Amino acid sequence: MAVVTRAAPAPMGTRRKVGWARARRYVLPLVGLAVALAFLGPYIVMVLNSLRPSSDVVQTPPTFLPRTWQWSTFGDVLGDQRFLNWLKTSLLVATSSTIIVVLVAVPAAYFTARVRFAGRTAFLFLVLITQMFSPTSLVVGLYREFFDLNLVNTYLAIILTNSAFNLAFAIWILHGFFSSIPKEVEEAAHLDGCSRFGTLTRIMLPLTMPGVVTAVIFTFIAAWNEYVVALTLMLDDAKKPLTVGITSYVTGYEQHWDQLFAASIIAIIPVVILFAFIEKHLVRGLTAGSIK
Amino acid sequence: MADPLQGAVAEPGSTPAAATAPAASPVGSASSDGSSRGRRRRTLHGGTSIWVALLWLGPALLLIFGVVVFPAVQLVRAAFSKYSITGLRLGDAGTTNFKNVLNHSSLPTVLANTVIWVVVVVALTVLISLAVAQFLAKDFFGRKVVRWAIIVPWAASLVITAKLFTMIYDYYYGTLNLILTTLHITSGPIDFLGDDRWTMASMILVGIFVSVPFTAYVFVAGLNAIPDDVYEAAKIDGARPWQIYWRITLPLLRPAMVVASVLNIIYVFNSFPIVYTLNDRNPGFLHDTTITFMYKLAFKSAEKDVGMSAAAGIFNVLLILIVVVVYLRTLKWQEQED
């Protein structure tokens, strides 16, 4: 694999280097374990909290492991039609938003990376500025707009909102990737008779796959976790996404910490699955052969 | 206005990749598309028709103008309006709301908190992410699992992660205090969220924790986009690993680094759930950043004034705009120095 050669030390050939080459087979996985634990640690607490009765979660003094193991929580949550509705909404909204963002951002990023035109700077700046508004402060205007368009309480409203707010990241990261590809690659394609669009889809996109994948993961996760706009625009319980719905588990008067955490864990899984599927494209990256 | 991306996100100077960069030369080949309708198009300087540009950028512009600009205009309108605490608009306010924000007694505290919060979280996030990304680029047994593990803090909802940390940090039943006292690292529990000396540090730790995964993956993508031949050439020249990293990897990672740092500055600045949730038991504005300050002005403080909050919102945008422009300018300037 290409990555191995990259990380390999320079050919100095001392005995110490050989020792390291042998040791790294054990050291690296151990470091990996430590890194994984650092990032998973809090979520291990979360899992343990979902497996104990809610009152045990906030019990003083605390214990690492549940005093009584409560295995039924996940079944209860998954058997709840309301939860399934929220899950469905989240999947629909996150997937649609991601598709829209990729379809819209790829041409914009490619064009701005490759073509100089008046207004290019203004466009790129406009894109950047969209990120600077906190959604909380825009929610009033969004409500008015979608109310006037009769789109309050529709999926379309939050799909469009999520798409618009995540466009900037996608355009930015893709712009960077597109501009780092040598122009010669494209010119060769042109000589071969590819149109600009053909060049984009057949030559450039495969080369910038890590960027596209990053944009996809980013958008999906951002849409998956969006809260304040969905809260304001979605009225029906069944049309709420998970982020809004799961606030029901813990109110000022009644706390179901176990279910809240179980629901939150379930909510993480689709993202990890998506990631597992597209991660290899993140790794593949530029193949050396295509650039020569 | 300066091109915000050129020079910053585009290729770094004096690197192998940059030698072939499209840098400043206008691309003349734009004429090969949109040709079916392109007969009588007006050409702009640089040779590209506005209609062609619209074709490529139109959907993005539509989304931005449709969904972001309209509410932003409403925000500006709100900032110049006087509101009842119910949200009823009572009339024009002139610049009163802006003055009220600037004269607010807690503003200096809030601004200082914001600077500490953004600088520390972003700086440490970038440093840690560089190390994590470099590590993840290595090939070792279980790498896939580690990659999946790191995605989790990013995948989890921020509100829930923040809630989870309020429990981990709790003085009485918190897991962290349980660990610290069990291992006799501290003699008694620490009030991470209630003790004023600890609150900001506790929030910063969570801020870094949730920012590293995203940042690390931007770097992983950046590392993967570096052609292997570059490394091979360096190795043939006898460069040491550290030299390779310093002279080749880091400069080539610069576009990813700029994207990651600029976006992190914006996201961390605008980050709401962590500060709001971890700080929710503390009265007043002692540990608030400008974003939670803005929210509290509208709904939680005695002001309860959405007009004033909108004015604070405008200040927020201006503030982050200035920071980002200065940052990008500095980068560009550094580049020219090189």
Next chain:
Amino acid sequence: MARTRTALIAGAGATALVLSACGGGSGSGTAAGGSGNGATKVTSIKLVAAEYSKDHTAAFWKQFADKYKAKTGITLDVQVVSWDSIDQQSSTMIQNNNPPDVLNLNVYASYAKDKLLYSADEVLSPAVKSDLLDAFVKSGTYQNKMYGMPDLSSARALFYNKDLFTKAGIAAPPKTWDEFEADAKKIQALPGGNIGYAMPLGPEESQGEFSIWTFNNGGDWKTDGKWAINSAKNVETLAFMKKLAVEDKVTQNNPGKTNRAQAFDLFKSGKAGMVVGFSPLAGALDTDKKVNYGVAPMPTKEAGGTPQTFGVTDYLMSFKKPGNQDAIKAFYDLYYQTDQVNTFIKDEGFLPVTKSGLAVFASDPKLKVYLDTLPNVHLTPTDDPTWDKVKLAVQQNLGAGVGANGDPKAVLDSLQKTAESGG
């Protein structure tokens, strides 16, 4: 329009309760004619409701909407919103001139002041209004007209851990502040790191915790219609609370930064000897079955004083919009049917707001301690729009008064200033 008049049971048991002379509030207005002022009648109305619990709130409003539709032919769109977000949601709607038809919130006076609301005269049937408990009619009345219709209520009482009391050798719950202080010290002194009294004076609801204490010292937020936040009684009360926290050290860590949920968690863990609680806490304790607890009236400052009960009610209010008056009237008629309002309240674990409701709930011996005090509950001045802001100022500042360097008088002085300047 198929509006049916609600058949209200003027329960004999309820009317037998001697109700306090709370002033009675508004004169019993004549019900406004249901013409809707000639505007086109609406075919749907919107309710924004606060979420009390996951399992009951949404379910209740769903069946309610079905019944409402069957009765009136009008669709009731329900949006259930968490308490954390409902201020934001209602504000967003009003900023856009698109308020809901009915809103469920813990305040109403500012909305009445802004002239956004129907008064009870316009949308409440006389039979419904006369069934409401007088204390809540009074608290729902702004400038002689009732705008805030109580949806449910709660009353606070002292919860104590019987096992800890026995261990500490305390025979009965405290009746005076001196006894309270002594008992708290005894529990704090028990081995095992217990807490005498869990005091939530954090920003979530510090006005509630303070009300409970100061009402039992003869203090109040307003006296004779004037703000009295820095009255001698109030200063004395906050100084006593600070003493508990700082000198006696019989409270949990950082009471000025503790919200109710955290204080309740300590009590539910069996760690705290005492906490001021309400019926939902009792519900949770009964479910957990971990703590052997008792409920007693709050101790008073002086021996022989009459314990004052702090009560809270949330409100339903309805917004003036063309053609929605009849629909709203039908909404209230249905909501205040005994089988609706009391089902809602029972499911959520709260207390009734109607005289007929008192009769219904009287059968539950566990609720006796609250129900007896309910007609006399002492509320915060929710009928004053200024309170809507003062309350927030209290929440953000009161906790500082019980900190190690807190100055109770200075804190209350500054709050008084806030109140006098109109919030």
